[in-house]
Amino acid sequence: MSPSPLPLKGQSTQSFWRSNLHALDNHRSTPDLPSSADIVIIGAGYAGASTVHHILELCKSKNLPIPSIVILEAREACSGAAGRNGGHLKPDPYNRPTKIAATHGIEAAAELAEFEASHIPAVKKLVEEESIDCDFVLTRCVDVLWTNDIMAKMKDGVDLLRKHKVSVMSDVHFASGAQAEQLSGVRGAKACFTYTAAHLYPYKLILHLLSKAVDAEVNLQTHTPVISTSKTPDPDGLLTITTPRGSIKAPKVVYATNAYTSAILPEFTSKIVPVRGICSHIVAKSSPAPLLPNSYILRAGTVEYEYLIPRPDGSIIVGGARSKYYSNLDDWYNNVEDSKLIDKTRHHFDGYMQKHFHGWENSGAETSKIWTGIMGYSSDGLPHVGKVPGRDNQFIIAGFTGHGMPQAFLSAKGIASMVMEGTAFKNTGIPRVFQASQERLDDRKNVILEEWEASQKAPVEAKL
Ligand SMILES: Cc1cc2nc3c(=O)[nH]c(=O)nc-3n(C[C@H](O)[C@H](O)[C@H](O)COP(=O)(O)OP(=O)(O)OC[C@H]3O[C@@H](n4cnc5c(N)ncnc54)[C@H](O)[C@@H]3O)c2cc1C
Numbered sequence: 296m297s298p299s300p301l302p303l304k305g306q307s308t309q310s311f312w313r314s315n316l317h318a319l320d321n322h323r324s325t326p327d328l329p330s331s332a333d334i335v336i337i338g339a340g341y342a343g344a345s346t347v348h349h350i351l352e353l354c355k356s357k358n359l360p361i362p363s364i365v366i367l368e369a370r371e372a373c374s375g376a377a378g379r380n381g382g383h384l385k386p387d388p389y390n391r392p393t394k395i396a397a398t399h400g401i402e403a404a405a406e407l408a409e410f411e412a413s414h415i416p417a418v419k420k421l422v423e424e425e426s427i428d429c430d431f432v433l434t435r436c437v438d439v440l441w442t443n444d445i446m447a448k449m450k451d452g453v454d455l456l457r458k459h460k461v462s463v464m465s466d467v468h469f470a471s472g473a474q475a476e477q478l479s480g481v482r483g484a485k486a487c488f489t490y491t492a493a494h495l496y497p498y499k500l501i502l503h504l505l506s507k508a509v510d511a512e513v514n515l516q517t518h519t520p521v522i523s524t525s526k527t528p529d530p531d532g533l534l535t536i537t538t539p540r541g542s543i544k545a546p547k548v549v550y551a552t553n554a555y556t557s558a559i560l561p562e563f564t565s566k567i568v569p570v571r572g573i574c575s576h577i578v579a580k581s582s583p584a585p586l587l588p589n590s591y592i593l594r595a596g597t598v599e600y601e602y603l604i605p606r607p608d609g610s611i612i613v614g615g616a617r618s619k620y621y622s623n624l625d626d627w628y629n630n631v632e633d634s635k636l637i638d639k640t641r642h643h644f645d646g647y648m649q650k651h652f653h654g655w656e657n658s659g660a661e662t663s664k665i666w667t668g669i670m671g672y673s674s675d676g677l678p679h680v681g682k683v684p685g686r687d688n689q690f691i692i693a694g695f696t697g698h699g700m701p702q703a704f705l706s707a708k709g710i711a712s713m714v715m716e717g718t719a720f721k722n723t724g725i726p727r728v729f730q731a732s733q734e735r736l737d738d739r740k741n742v743i744l745e746e747w748e749a750s751q752k753a754p755v756e757a758k759l
Pocket residue numbers: 301302337338339340341342343367368369370371372373374375376377378379380381382383384385519520521522551552553554555556558559571572573574602614667668669670692693694695696697698699700701703
């Protein structure tokens with residue numbers, strides 16, 4: 296596999312979130328790049344914006360001088376995955392943790408589940424304290440299980456975590472049979488789990504963080520792709536970060552580059568791989584739209600699932616459509632094409648609410664928008680966070696594998712502390728399984744491809 300290309304130039308498919316742009320979308324704080332900075336952050340998505348937020352918060356709380364920070368963004372602010380996702384801040388209490396229990400032990404699994412759950416109060420607090428207008432809603436996610444197979448698999452995991460008294464299990468409720476269909480409102484639900492989750496308008500949250508950073512004199516430079524960084528510092532301890540607009544010398548650099556990481560950190564080739572995802576916005580014609588008080592995962596199998604949030608205006612964001620393209624690996628894996636839809640998905644969400652949700656039959660709900668976004672899938676399904684192996688004073692927070700909303704904000708808090716105070720990874724509160732390491736780079740296993748190969752051998756009838 297070759298390293299990822301840089302983010303593509305030109306027009307991406309427009310997401311619902313990016314249909315009304317912020318004044319900073321194409322911002323450049325200064326006409327030219329500064330020649331030096333204390334810290335360069337590459338990427339102005341959720342991870343980059345959260346990192347700068349936590350650096351500023353740390354300076355405030357410890358009365359430290361604010362370092363000079365430059366954020367370099369290849370395209371517009373928040374134009375990557377964070378500007379085109381499902382807006383679902385949904386911790387995963389049992390699915391990934393069960394897999395981690397098998398590979399890394401129950402303590403690591405509990406740590407991951409608790410870390411993800413802690414994003415809900417952390418983001419809620421941020422939104423409330425800073426009065427951020429980003430449609431934040433605290434809710435319960437209903438994880439609908441459509442087949443006996445997937446129900447048994449999920450239930451086994453939950454039972455294991457309960458047996459080991461993993462604390463987040465106290466928030467997980469299970470229902471099956473007729474009760475599951477009644478509770479979820481989803482036709483044919485065999486069972487469901489529910490647990491605390493949230494949803495929001497990601498672009499507004501991230502632009503708020505970037506706007507606050509710019510007010511604090513952080514230099515934001517959009518349309519400035521980094522094409523290389525030096526591996527080792529020069530005799531003055533400075534790294535060179537090179538862009539087509541000139542280079543910057545800085546002692547520290549943070550890669551918040553998600554899918555595109557290997558374009559400038561080639562050692563991450565095949566470890567963080569760009570993956571296309573599809574998301575849509577559905578609007579009901581009836582007014583008011585039928586009530587949908589929860590957010591959802593609809594699962595027909597291990598790799599066949601979709602995610603859905605209701606918006607405060609009654610419209611719906613739903614992402615997935617995998618049943619239309621997953622079998623053709625080239626359509627989605629190692630692919631950075633977000634200027635086009637995967638054509639087979641174009642009509643996937645038409646009639647979706649009417650088909651799956653009780654009460655929506657006469658809603659006239661229609662797809663109003665459908666778009667593509669590029670996720671950074673890591674080969675072991677976990678983000679790489681911490682020091683870049685073999686590169687002094689270089690830090691990474693990337694590879695969120697389509698699930699960054701309940702992982703990146705507090706990972707960024709840990710990164711801020713590592714960058715500013717030299718905190719050791721183990722004292723940051725970031726789950727141990729996220730730690731970037733040479734061992735993970737050397738591991739040849741690829742769980743994403745293994746899952747895909749298994750699904751090709753035993754295809755299930757498409758439900759979604
Ligand atoms: C369709 C879709 C639906 C999703 N739904 C959800 C969801 O509902 N819930 C959830 O938890 N997660 C979801 N995700 C995943 C989630 O959006 C990501 O995990 C999260 O946004 C990652 O944030 P990030 O800042 O790491 O990456 P990004 O938002 O992609 O930001 C990385 C930024 O770095 C920039 N960049 C990269 N390389 C360079 C370079 N060399 N020079 C300069 N800039 C560079 C990119 O242009 C980009 O702006 C979804 C993703 C997609 C695509």
